[in-house]
Amino acid sequence: MRAAELFFTAIRSLLANRRRSILTMLGIVIGIASVITIISLGKGVEKATLKNLQASNSGKQSTVVEYYADDLNAAESGFNESDLSLLNSAGASFGLAEAHIINDDNGTVDVQASLNGSEQNVTVKLLKRSSSEQEISAGHNISQNNITFADPVALISKKLAASIYIQPNRALDTAVIVNGISYHVIGVFENADDFHDIMIPKKVYKKSNISNVGNKLKLVFNRGENVSKQTKKIVSLLNKQGSHHLQGSYEHIEMGQILKGIGSVINSLTYFISAIAGISLFIAGIGVMNMMYISVSERTREIGIRLAIGATPKNILFQFLLEAVLLTGIGGLIGFGIGGGLAWLISLFLPFRAVIGVGSFLLAFCVSTFVGILFGILPAKNAANKNLIDILR
């Protein structure tokens, strides 16, 4: 009999007993799904860890050191040129390729501003576009034109205006100096959130912020350096000699460390769940075997007929073996689908994405097929070795 016909015959038999086939499959589905879930998560951690250790495309690895001021209201940034020159002078011994300060002006900066002759620590909102939602109590809002043409104009909060000019209206048409640039105050805004003191166009501020300051320092290392160790050295140097080591602290939060932690948890989970899945697959395999034995004894008559009209014992063996393998194989594929979906769903709540690859697909496929062969061979042999005379009597 042709292999394709054998395949078709096996499918027909499974469909004839749909409910039993599905129930038998369930054990395989659960076993494979749990293995695939945990493996996909494990791979996700692995990939995230690797990516975190070598960020740049050129193979150079980078880390970020952050500055945290002791005084939470301090306006000054933690890094400036002196830190860079400190690192540059010692850079070779750290294996540093380059170090640069990241301007952390993601919309808000804390700076010193000069208003009416007095220096103030203020929180400045940098506008990328004109905001019509802003409520203006005096003067007028910064228009889109102001922003497009980088006009040095500013809005100041009613609170700040009141504290300096007593009457907020008097702040109009005065000047506020931020980073050496004089901004023309064109309006006073209601600061409902009590958070921003001044608003200026980001473009203008960017031009002025030539002094290289910021609260983040990006370190790029030469290929092959022990990044985590060198970063630690740099952090301790900064904490001793950094420009602001007295006002705050320099810290490096190693993402790799966190991921390593998650990784080791998942690793031990992998062993644990694999063990459970192994047991589940074993029990499922016994279920398959049981079902196949029942099927063989129920279909003794059919086996007899097939043998009588010319099936060889091998044909019968393969028919039943194929039924078992199809059962577990399909179960394995469904399990792979469910496991992959579950891993993806779980990883939505974790700081990395699950990786569902060809490897896990092959694993699911091979393991389920193997279970089918392992537990299907005895019933299939039993079917093939039936005594034809006894059956047909």
Next chain:
Amino acid sequence: MIRLERLNKYYQQGDEKIHVLKDISLEINQGEFVAIMGPSGSGKSTLINIIGFLDNQFEGEYLFKRNSVIGKSSKDYAKLRNQNVGFVFQNFKLIANLTVAENVGLPLLYAGYRRKDIGERVNNVLQSVHLKGIAKKLPSQLSGGQQQRVAIARALISKPSFLLADEPTGALDRHTSQEILKLFLDLNQKLRSTIIMVTHDYQVASQSQRMIQIMDGRIESDRSVSK
């Protein structure tokens, strides 16, 4: 075509060794319609199991088309059955979850044909046993007579050397029996098919050409039927 020489068959039943067939010698030629008769337990079923290559455990010589079948493997036996024997059983022995067409075509699948290539042959053979329009039905939807016709169609499809019918009318009423018998006679006369039929009904046996009586494992009589 079939030649048995001093055939002996033993069964082991517990400690006892039962001698079922005793020195059977027999020759059946192409185109014959032979009825084998005998009471139950006489050994007639055992004999046709051996003739039909279902049983290879016996002593003696079996020459099929002048070739000995002694010592052939179970795979060779399966091939012999598939290509040379068309079985018709008392209780039809159709596979319940296959359609009529699938049941009829099954021997061809085991002979290595593709499913899609055998449709026409299945239709032709169903027509030759006077069955039309039931190809897609399941055996359980047919009457006994129809089921036996399906079984005969299945037996005929691989153009076997001989038909082996074990009590083909045993489960049928008198009228249907006569129809099936007529079909056999037609096949024998028009297509010169060789038919070996086991029956214990003298009425049925008397319509064949040759009657062989088996009693206690021996051939009691072997004579042609006078019409």
